[in-house]
Amino acid sequence: DSGVTQTPKHLITATGQRVTLRCSPRSGDLSVYWYQQSLDQGLQFLIQYYNGEERAKGNILERFSAQQFPDLHSELNLSSLELGDSALYFCASSPRARTDTQYFGPGTRLTVL
Amino acid sequence: AQTVTQSQPEMSVQEAETVTLSCTYDTSESDYYLFWYKQPPSRQMILVIRQEAYKQQNATENRFSVNFQKAAKSFSLKISDSQLGDAAMYFCALARSGGSNYKLTFGKGTLLTVNP
Numbered sequence: 205d206s207g208v209t210q211t212p213k214h215l216i217t218a219t220g221q222r223v224t225l226r227c228s229p230r231s232g233d234l235s236v237y238w239y240q241q242s243l244d245q246g247l248q249f250l251i252q253y254y255n256g257e258e259r260a261k262g263n264i265l266e267r268f269s270a271q272q273f274p275d276l277h278s279e280l281n282l283s284s285l286e287l288g289d290s291a292l293y294f295c296a297s298s299p300r301a302r303t304d305t306q307y308f309g310p311g312t313r314l315t316v317l
Numbered sequence: 318a319q320t321v322t323q324s325q326p327e328m329s330v331q332e333a334e335t336v337t338l339s340c341t342y343d344t345s346e347s348d349y350y351l352f353w354y355k356q357p358p359s360r361q362m363i364l365v366i367r368q369e370a371y372k373q374q375n376a377t378e379n380r381f382s383v384n385f386q387k388a389a390k391s392f393s394l395k396i397s398d399s400q401l402g403d404a405a406m407y408f409c410a411l412a413r414s415g416g417s418n419y420k421l422t423f424g425k426g427t428l429l430t431v432n433p
Contacts, residue, residue: 206361237420246425247408249420252419252420260420262420296362305367308354308361310361311361
């Protein structure tokens with residue numbers, strides 16, 4: 205158990221819908237990262253937050269957004285869902301906004317029908 | 318841009334034997350970190366080992382060790398005394414040390430099968 209929690213574990217929804225994925229980092233960690241794992245794209249970085257502020261963006265679609273709250277938990281919002289958004293979404297956390305080891309949560313498996 | 322290449326989509330090893338997984342990378346950074354993560358069928362991403370590029374000594378964690386060749390941009394993982402529980406997808410990953418983006422760039426993975 206990495207200490208990073210993600211909810212829900214599984215999510216099944218329809219095209220055009222909006223969902224929210226939640227992540228709680230390890231106790232004391234200030235940085236949260238979101239990654240998407242799909243069969244065709246592999247593991248890709250989406251976005252990083254540090255202590256409530258966005259620090260870096262990767263291959264995140266405009267339909268996707270995220271935020272980190274004062275209690276340091278983070279949410280990834282996915283809207284206007286398409287079939288191709290079906291993937292495993294991971295959250296990872298690290299202590300600081302620098303190269304620390306990132307510890308991953310168990311992931312949320314999103315299925316868009 | 319950073320890239321990570323794992324040229325072996327699949328590998329197999331007999332229980333108790335040794336196996337080496339290959340990884341090459343490309344980066345313009347002089348300081349960076351390299352990681353091996355393991356993803357078993359549960360899909361959890363588990364850190365196996367970490368190497369700082371400025372350290373010449375190869376990292377070791379119990380049965381897991383790396384062969385880090387900075388000039389060749391090579392970072393292989395050696396698993397000794399393989400166990401059934403080592404069966405998983407293994408990902409090599411790279412993160413820069415400076416700047417503001419510490420994202421992990423992953424390879425496509427190597428699926429390791431351990432035969433009893």
